[in-house]
Amino acid sequence: MQKLTVASALDQLKASNADYARMIEHDSFDVGLYRPDKIDPQGPHRRDELYVIASGRGDFACAGVVTSFAPGDVFFVPAQVEHRFSDFDDQFSAWVIFIGPRPG
Numbered sequence: 001m002q003k004l005t006v007a008s009a010l011d012q013l014k015a016s017n018a019d020y021a022r023m024i025e026h027d028s029f030d031v032g033l034y035r036p037d038k039i040d041p042q043g044p045h046r047r048d049e050l051y052v053i054a055s056g057r058g059d060f061a062c063a064g065v066v067t068s069f070a071p072g073d074v075f076f077v078p079a080q081v082e083h084r085f086s087d088f089d090d091q092f093s094a095w096v097i098f099i100g101p102r103p104g
Contacts, residue, residue: 010093013033019036020035045077051075053070062082
């Protein structure tokens, strides 16, 4: 069993000076915490994703549809679909679950 906390993931992000920290790697999924600084630079991914909003508020655009988000909200993003967080506050962080085996 492995327990993840937002606090431990944020500590790992701070130590690595990154906006994403992979916390669990498994053959069929990965779990990490994403916390971009002011701008979300990501593009489409090669695997399906679930985003679980851990903290903060803002907007999320996926396939041209924009919706607001708050803690506890969950978004599913199919592989290869354009998506991005925007207008998020300084508290924003989201758990990211990549679904399926890693490509390659």
